[in-house]
Amino acid sequence: MTEPAAGAAIETEALVQRFGAVTALDGVDLAVPHGTVLCLLGHNGAGKSTLVDILTTLARPASGTARVAGFDVVAEAHRVRRSIGVAGQFAALDERMTPRATLVLLTRLHGLGRRAAHARADELLDLFGLGEFAERPLRACSGGTRRRLDLAAGLTGRPEVVVLDEPTAGLDPVSRLTLWEVVRGLARDGAAVLLTTQDLAEADRLADVVAVLRRGRLVASGTPGELKARVGSRSVTVRPADAVQAEQALRADGITPAFDPARGTLTVAAASSRQVTDVLRALDAAGIDPGELSLSEPGLDEVYLALAAGHDTVRDVA
Amino acid sequence: MTAVAEQAAERRELARGGGAGIATQMGVLTVHAVRTLLSDRRLLLITLIEPLPMLLVFGQALSGLAHVPGFPRGVPYIDYLVPALMVTTALQTGLQSATRLTDDLNGGLMSRLRTMPLWLGSVLVAQSATGLVRGLVRLVTLVGLAWLAFGFRCRGGPLALLLAVAVSMAVAWSLGWVFMALACWFRRGDTLQAAAGLAMFPLMFASNAFLPVTSLPSWLRVVAEVNPLTHGVAAVRALTLGRPALPAVTATLALTLLVTAVAAPVAVRRIRRTD
Numbered sequence: 001m002t003e004p005a006a007g008a009a010i011e012t013e014a015l016v017q018r019f020g021a022v023t024a025l026d027g028v029d030l031a032v033p034h035g036t037v038l039c040l041l042g043h044n045g046a047g048k049s050t051l052v053d054i055l056t057t058l059a060r061p062a063s064g065t066a067r068v069a070g071f072d073v074v075a076e077a078h079r080v081r082r083s084i085g086v087a088g089q090f091a092a093l094d095e096r097m098t099p100r101a102t103l104v105l106l107t108r109l110h111g112l113g114r115r116a117a118h119a120r121a122d123e124l125l126d127l128f129g130l131g132e133f134a135e136r137p138l139r140a141c142s143g144g145t146r147r148r149l150d151l152a153a154g155l156t157g158r159p160e161v162v163v164l165d166e167p168t169a170g171l172d173p174v175s176r177l178t179l180w181e182v183v184r185g186l187a188r189d190g191a192a193v194l195l196t197t198q199d200l201a202e203a204d205r206l207a208d209v210v211a212v213l214r215r216g217r218l219v220a221s222g223t224p225g226e227l228k229a230r231v232g233s234r235s236v237t238v239r240p241a242d243a244v245q246a247e248q249a250l251r252a253d254g255i256t257p258a259f260d261p262a263r264g265t266l267t268v269a270a271a272s273s274r275q276v277t278d279v280l281r282a283l284d285a286a287g288i289d290p291g292e293l294s295l296s297e298p299g300l301d302e303v304y305l306a307l308a309a310g311h312d313t314v315r316d317v318a
Numbered sequence: 319m320t321a322v323a324e325q326a327a328e329r330r331e332l333a334r335g336g337g338a339g340i341a342t343q344m345g346v347l348t349v350h351a352v353r354t355l356l357s358d359r360r361l362l363l364i365t366l367i368e369p370l371p372m373l374l375v376f377g378q379a380l381s382g383l384a385h386v387p388g389f390p391r392g393v394p395y396i397d398y399l400v401p402a403l404m405v406t407t408a409l410q411t412g413l414q415s416a417t418r419l420t421d422d423l424n425g426g427l428m429s430r431l432r433t434m435p436l437w438l439g440s441v442l443v444a445q446s447a448t449g450l451v452r453g454l455v456r457l458v459t460l461v462g463l464a465w466l467a468f469g470f471r472c473r474g475g476p477l478a479l480l481l482a483v484a485v486s487m488a489v490a491w492s493l494g495w496v497f498m499a500l501a502c503w504f505r506r507g508d509t510l511q512a513a514a515g516l517a518m519f520p521l522m523f524a525s526n527a528f529l530p531v532t533s534l535p536s537w538l539r540v541v542a543e544v545n546p547l548t549h550g551v552a553a554v555r556a557l558t559l560g561r562p563a564l565p566a567v568t569a570t571l572a573l574t575l576l577v578t579a580v581a582a583p584v585a586v587r588r589i590r591r592t593d
Contacts, residue, residue, distance in 0.1 A: 109342075
């Protein structure tokens with residue numbers, strides 16, 4: 001048996017999945033090299049979980065091919081299973097077990113001896129800040145704890161390819177940061193990570209490559225920067241007492257705001273934080289209190305709107 | 319990039335060693351399943367008091383059957399009844415293994431195991447082994463209670479009693495595989511229960527369990543004679559009554575092996591499917 005090339009941890013070609021009359025995946029081509037985090041963006045029903053199920057050998061594609069760690073997900077499913085770590089949308093755990101027992105069991109099933117399994121479990125409990133809940137039955141643990149344990153469980157086998165299906169949904173901000181660090185760490189160590197999310201900010205923070213899935217098709221892919229450039233930039237919104245006066249003050253400074261008369265707000269595109277400061281400085285110089293101030297990032301909705309308005313199947317970066 | 323490729327290769331080597339051997343998988347999963355069973359205090363308590371109503375109700379309500387034609391002379395009804403209860407306990411134990419399996423199949427851990435480099439038959443073997451532990455606890459409780467409180471005696475001596483428990487366990491083991499195959503087919507606990515309920519009563523009552531086959535109406539006698547449970551009860555009963563048991567025991571063990579040889583591969587083949 002020849003060694004698979006180390007360059008392509010996940011590769012799909014013309015991948016199609018159907019459920020009855022519904023086409024859940026409609027010809028997906030994807031490549032994730034080692035040491036890379038790919039964030040797969042898409043709304044509910046876009047096909048993210050369908051793709052995850054195929055890559056993790058839980059479902060067979062209707063047509064097309066998928067290779068994970070160099071192995072075909074259908075013909076060489078067992079070898080794929082040796083190489084992957086999975087954490088799902090729904091905690092794949094036994095409610096009656098404690099976090100430590102769960103991790104020890106899974107690690108032992110990966111072939112480690114009792115002592116090594118306990119050491120690995122301790123390591124993972126520590127990494128995910130689960131130490132204080134280690135001996136508590138899972139049914140008595142919070143949702144966040146379960147999610148963290150699920151992620152830890154996905155890493156028991158030291159996987160070469162990690163597939164995470166909406167891993168941060170329902171996590172508190174601190175757990176989220178921990179997860180992001182772990183994901184970046186995995187990529188640094190040479191693993192390939194495919195992470196699905198509905199959150200563009202998360203993709204922005206983590207991804208080397210972002211791919212957008214809509215109705216079973218990849219409608220865009222590229223670095224977060226490239227994608228955002230297509231979607232539009234960050235914007236700053238103020239709500240001064242007198243919006244008309246404020247608008248004049250900004251225009252006098254060469255800034256063009258968008259006025260929303262219904263809300264009495266002024267919005268200015270601000271790609272850099274420098275431009276945010278410029279807006280505040282201009283208002284300050286005119287002696288105007290900005291009132292409410294908010295910054296908004298382009299969200300997944302904007303990505304969709306932009307992509308819907310534009311071409312349907314643009315792929316900027318392979 | 320080369321550094322990344324090297325690290326990836328290293329991870330792959332680590333992963334390659336990964337995946338426990340099948341014996342280890344079975345061992346680890348069995349210990350886990352047995353531990354889960356024993357940690358369920360309420361279930362254990364119920365298991366321990368379970369034979370009491372059966373012994374009371376059947377022992378009292380059916381004791382008049384000791385006078386029907388064909389009933390062995392001079393045998394107290396309780397001595398006739400306990401072997402039947404041992405085999406029906408085995409039947410229920412087999413069903414419980416399958417019910418626990420449907421819990422596992424629908425539980426979260428199973429979907430994780432599916433993505434791991436495992437032979438999923440290990441899950442079935444672990445459940446089967448756990449069923450044996452549970453069956454043993456139930457049989458020992460049943461016999462102990464019948465002995466202490468209901469005057470049951472084994473006329474065949476202690477060795478025959480041990481053999482009777484062993485034959486009952488073999489029946490539990492083999493029926494466990496049948497019900498587990500059904501569980502892998504139906505997937506849902508309630509569907510399984512309904513199907514099992516359908517089979518359970520004919521199996522239990524169209525048999526020699528509670529009264530001699532010869533006292534049954536002739537059409538029912540035909541059913542009872544092909545009912546595998548009849549053979550199991552005949553074997554266990556012959557042992558505890560101290561009668562020649564070898565033909566019945568051999569027939570029962572052969573039947574359990576045959577049934578398992580058919581059911582186990584079906585279960586193993588079905589469990590990987592997700593439908």
